[in-house]
Amino acid sequence: MDSMLEMFIFETNQNLEQLEQITIQSEKNGAFSGEEINDIFRIMHTIKGSSAMMEALEVTALAHAIEDIFFYVREKKPEKLDCSTLTDLVLNAADFIKTEIDKMEAGEKADAIAADLIELTRSFLLQLKQTNGEPPEKTTLPVKQETIQESPKTVSSYIDLDEPVNVFQARVTYKDHCEMENIRAYTLINNLKGLVGELHYLPDNILEDDESANIIRKNGFNICFTTSKEYDEINVLLNRTIFLKELELDQLTDVAECSYWPKKEVLLKKVPPEKSIVKVEEREVSHPSMISVNVTKLDILMDLVGELVISEAMVTENPDLQGLDLDNFYKAARQLKKISNELQDGVMSIRMVPLSGTFQKMNRIVRDMSKKLNKQAELVLIGEETEVDKNVIEHISDPLMHLIRNSLDHGIELPEEREKAGKNPVGKITLEANNAGNEVIINIVDDGQGLNKERILKKAKENQLLYKNESDFTDKEIYSFIFSPGLSTNEKVTEFSGRGVGMDVVMKNINAVGGNIIVNSEPGKGSMITLKIPLTLAIITGMTIKVGQSRYTIPIMSIRESFKPSLDNILVDPNGNEMIMVRGKCYSIVRLHRIYHIAGAVTNFDEGIMIMVETEKTIIGLFADQLIGQQQIVVKPIPAYIKNISKTQGVTGCTLLGDGSISLILDVVGIVNRF
Amino acid sequence: MKKVLIVDDAAFVRFAMKKMLEKNGYEVVGEAPDGSTAILQYKELRPDFVTMDITMPGMNGIETLKEIKKFDPNAVIIMVSAMGHENFVKEAVLSGAVYFLVKPIKEENLIEVLSKIIES
Numbered sequence: 001m002d003s004m005l006e007m008f009i010f011e012t013n014q015n016l017e018q019l020e021q022i023t024i025q026s027e028k029n030g031a032f033s034g035e036e037i038n039d040i041f042r043i044m045h046t047i048k049g050s051s052a053m054m055e056a057l058e059v060t061a062l063a064h065a066i067e068d069i070f071f072y073v074r075e076k077k078p079e080k081l082d083c084s085t086l087t088d089l090v091l092n093a094a095d096f097i098k099t100e101i102d103k104m105e106a107g108e109k110a111d112a113i114a115a116d117l118i119e120l121t122r123s124f125l126l127q128l129k130q131t132n133g134e135p136p137e138k139t140t141l142p143v144k145q146e147t148i149q150e151s152p153k154t155v156s157s158y159i160d161l162d163e164p165v166n167v168f169q170a171r172v173t174y175k176d177h178c179e180m181e182n183i184r185a186y187t188l189i190n191n192l193k194g195l196v197g198e199l200h201y202l203p204d205n206i207l208e209d210d211e212s213a214n215i216i217r218k219n220g221f222n223i224c225f226t227t228s229k230e231y232d233e234i235n236v237l238l239n240r241t242i243f244l245k246e247l248e249l250d251q252l253t254d255v256a257e258c259s260y261w262p263k264k265e266v267l268l269k270k271v272p273p274e275k276s277i278v279k280v281e282e283r284e285v286s287h288p289s290m291i292s293v294n295v296t297k298l299d300i301l302m303d304l305v306g307e308l309v310i311s312e313a314m315v316t317e318n319p320d321l322q323g324l325d326l327d328n329f330y331k332a333a334r335q336l337k338k339i340s341n342e343l344q345d346g347v348m349s350i351r352m353v354p355l356s357g358t359f360q361k362m363n364r365i366v367r368d369m370s371k372k373l374n375k376q377a378e379l380v381l382i383g384e385e386t387e388v389d390k391n392v393i394e395h396i397s398d399p400l401m402h403l404i405r406n407s408l409d410h411g412i413e414l415p416e417e418r419e420k421a422g423k424n425p426v427g428k429i430t431l432e433a434n435n436a437g438n439e440v441i442i443n444i445v446d447d448g449q450g451l452n453k454e455r456i457l458k459k460a461k462e463n464q465l466l467y468k469n470e471s472d473f474t475d476k477e478i479y480s481f482i483f484s485p486g487l488s489t490n491e492k493v494t495e496f497s498g499r500g501v502g503m504d505v506v507m508k509n510i511n512a513v514g515g516n517i518i519v520n521s522e523p524g525k526g527s528m529i530t531l532k533i534p535l536t537l538a539i540i541t542g543m544t545i546k547v548g549q550s551r552y553t554i555p556i557m558s559i560r561e562s563f564k565p566s567l568d569n570i571l572v573d574p575n576g577n578e579m580i581m582v583r584g585k586c587y588s589i590v591r592l593h594r595i596y597h598i599a600g601a602v603t604n605f606d607e608g609i610m611i612m613v614e615t616e617k618t619i620i621g622l623f624a625d626q627l628i629g630q631q632q633i634v635v636k637p638i639p640a641y642i643k644n645i646s647k648t649q650g651v652t653g654c655t656l657l658g659d660g661s662i663s664l665i666l667d668v669v670g671i672v673n674r675f
Numbered sequence: 676m677k678k679v680l681i682v683d684d685a686a687f688v689r690f691a692m693k694k695m696l697e698k699n700g701y702e703v704v705g706e707a708p709d710g711s712t713a714i715l716q717y718k719e720l721r722p723d724f725v726t727m728d729i730t731m732p733g734m735n736g737i738e739t740l741k742e743i744k745k746f747d748p749n750a751v752i753i754m755v756s757a758m759g760h761e762n763f764v765k766e767a768v769l770s771g772a773v774y775f776l777v778k779p780i781k782e783e784n785l786i787e788v789l790s791k792i793i794e795s
Contacts, residue, residue: 004691011687038732045730046685049757052779053691064759178784179777183764187773210761240795242774242788292686 008054009105015043016094024363027087041070056110059100065121066093072125078132089121166227167252168234173220178243181216182206188241197226202260224258295390298351305347306634312340313658348536355433356384358397362404362431369408376426377412383433388440389536395513396533399506403444403529411448411527438541439557442531451521456481479519480617483507511669514555540635544628544663547592548601551663553633553655558668560619562611570605580610580621589621590671601625613668620672635665680705680720682713683728692726695782710734714742724789725752729763737767744771753788
C-alpha cells in the first residue's frame with residue numbers, strides 16, 4: 001500500500017477510535033465538557049483536512065458538517081443541547097467515515113454518498129441555533145477589529161516618509177482555488193506599508209466581509225496608491241505576490257483618474273502595528289516522543305532475536321566444547337546470555353500494547369445493543385492497562401466483541417424481569433484483565449440469568465454431540481458445549497447473536513493464539529467466561545520431551561503435572577482404551593509414540609513419563625519417554641512444503657533447540673479433540 | 676538546501692507535506708505536533724521556513740506564531756488553515772502572519788509560496 005494512504009488510514013482510524021470514546025463518555029455524563037467539545041472539533045477538523053488531501057470528498061464534507069456543529073457549540077455554548085441525538089449523529093458519521101476508510105484500505109474508491117447524513121447534521125445545527133434563540137445566520141468569530149476601525153470605513157492609506165510623486169493603479173487577480181482571496185488582498189496592502197503614501201482599494205471591505213473574496217475572484221483586487229518609488233520597483237514588488245495569476249499595473253498622472261479615489265482627500269494616521277503581548281500559559285506538556293513503526297519490521301526484529309537466542313545456545317552448548325576446561329569462555333558466554341536475554345525482553349516490550357483500545361471499543365457495542373434491545377446495562381472495565389503482544393490483540397478483539405454481545409443478548413434480562421427477580425434493573429457486565437505469569441487472564445462477567453444447563457444438554461443431544469452418558473457430564477463439560485458449531489439455545493434469532501455461528505469461531509480464534517476458554521455460570525446470578533491468553537505468540541515457555549529419537553515441545557501453559565506412572569494405576573477398558581487413575585479420577589492416555597508412529601520408543605508405562613495436559617474440555621495423559629527440560633522457545637511456523645504434503649495433525653509449529661535439532665510443538669487441543 | 680519545520684497536529688499532514696517538500700529539494704529538519712514543541716524545535720533548529728497549522732490542541736498556531744516571532748522577528752512562518760476558517764486566518768494575519776495556505780494543501784501551492792518567499 002502507498003505509504004501516504006497507510007498513514008492516512010492509521011491516523012484516521014486512531015482519531016475515530018478516540019472520537020467514539022469521547023462521545024460515548026459524554027453521553028454517559030449527559031453533557032459535553034469544554035475539553036470534549038474541543039477534542040471532537042479538532043478530530044473532525046483533522047479528518048476534514050486529511051480526507052480532502054486524499055480526495056475522499058464525501059468524508060470531507062461530512063467531517064466539515066460535524067465540525068460546524070462543534071464549532072458553534074464551542075463558541076456559543078448553547079444552553080439547550082440534545083446530547084443523545086448529537087451522539088447518534090457523531091457516531092453515525094464516524095461509522096460512515098470508518099466504512100469509507102475500510103474501502104480505501106481494501107484498495108477501493110471511497111464513493112459512498114453522505115448527503116443524507118450531512119443534511120441531518122445541518123438541520124440539527126439549524127435547530128440548535130433556533131432553540132437557543134439565534135437567527136439562522138452565518139456564525140462569525142469575533143475578530144479583533146481595532147486596526148480596521150482606526151481607518152475610515154471605505155479606504156485605508158499609509159504615509160510614506162519620502163515625498164510621494166508617482167501614482168499607480170493596479171489590478172491583481174489570484175490563481176484559481178487559492179482560497180481566501182480577501183485575506184490575501186489584505187496581506188498585499190500590508191506588504192506595501194511603508195512604501196506608499198496614500199492607498200485606496202476596491203472592494204474595500206476585505207476583512208469585514210468574506211463575500212469580498214468572491215468579488216476579487218471575479219473582478220480582481222484593485223488598488224491605487226501614491227509612492228516615491230518608480231514603476232519597475234513597484235512592478236517587481238507586486239509580482240512577488242503569492243498565487244498571483246495576473247497583474248495589470250498602470251502609472252497614472254493624477255489620482256483623479258482613479259474611479260474609486262475619494263473626492264475629498266482624507267489624511268490618515270499610520271496604522272500602528274499591533275503590539276502582540278500574549279501571555280502564553282506555562283504548562284507542563286510532557287509528550288513522550290513516540291515513533292510509529294511498521295509491524296512487519298518488528299516481526300523481523302523479533303525473528304532475529306529468536307535466531308540469536310538459538311545461535312547463542314548453539315555456541316555455548318556446542319558438543320565440541322565438551323570435556324574442555326573453558327573458564328574464561330563460560331564467563332564471556334554468561335555475559336552474552338545476559339545481554340541477549342535483555343535484548344529479548346526489550347524487543348518483546350516494544351510489541352506490547354495495552355488492552356485499553358480493544359476494551360474501549362466494547363463501550364460502543366454495549367451502548368448500541370442496549371438501545372436496540374431495550375435493555376439497560378453498564379460496562380465496567382478493569383485492568384485496561386494490561387499489555388499483550390500486538391498479534392495477540394488482533395486475534396482476541398473479535399472474540400471479545402462476540403462474548404460481550406452474547407452476555408448482553410442472552411445473559412442480561414429485560415429491566416422488568418430483573419426487577420421481578422429482585423435485581424438492579426441496570427445489568428452489569430464486567431470486563432477484567434490481569435497478568436498471571438506468562439498469561440493474560442480476561443474475565444467477562446455478567447449478572448444476568450446464567451446459562452441454562454438443561455437446554456444446552458438438550459441441544460447437544462439433538463446435535464449428537466454427547467460422547468458419554470448424559471448424567472456423567474460435569475457442569476464444566478456441559479457449558480463447554482456452547483462453543484460447538486450450530487449450538488444456540490436462543491429460540492429467537494436477533495440481529496446480534498443467536499444464529500449459533502460465532503461461539504465456535506470464538507473458540508477457534510482463542511485456540512489459534514494458544515489460549516483457553518473456561519465457562520462458569522450460576523442460574524439466576526450470571527455467568528463468567530474466562531479467557532487465558534499467552535502474553536506473546538513468538539516466544540513461549542515449553543517443556544521439551546523425548547519420544548524415541550524425536551523431540552517434542554509442549555507449551556508449559558497446558559501442562560498440569562508430570563510423573564512416573566505406576567502400573568497399578570493403569571486401567572484398560574474392554575475396547576482396549578488405556579486410562580490412568582490420578583487421585584481417584586480417571587483420565588484417558590494418549591501414547592505419543594503411537595500417534596506419531598515412532599519406532600524404538602519406550603512402551604512400558606513404568607519406564608516412561610506421564611504428562612497430564614489440560615484443555616477447556618478435559619484433561620488427558622500424554623505418554624512419552626522422558627522429559628528433557630523446560631526452556632524458552634521461539635515458535636516458528638511449520639514450513640509450507642511440509643504442511644502441503646500431509647495435513648499435520650496435533651502440531652502447531654516447530655522450534656530449534658540449543659543443539660541445533662528441531663522440535664515439533666504439540667497442539668494439545670488438537671490432540672485432545674482427535675484422539 | 677533550505678530547512679523547513681513542519682508544525683501540524685495531524686501526523687498524516689506532516690507526512691504528506693514532508694514528502695512534497697523533500698521532492699522539491701527542501702530539507703525537513705523538524706516536525707512538531709503542537710505549539711510548545713514547535714517553539715523548542717524552532718529555537719534549536721533555526722529553520723528557514725515554518726509551516727504552521729492554526730488549529731491545534733493546547734497552544735494554537737496563532738499563539739505559537741506570536742511566541743516564535745518574539746524570539747525571532749524575522750522568522751518566516753507560513754500559516755496553514757482549513758477552508759472555511761477565514762476568521763482564524765484573519766486573526767493570524769492581524770497577529771503578524773504574512774503567508775498562508777489553505778488546506779487541502781497542494782504541492783504546487785506549497786512550493787509556489789516557498790519559492791516566492793525565497794525570491795523576495
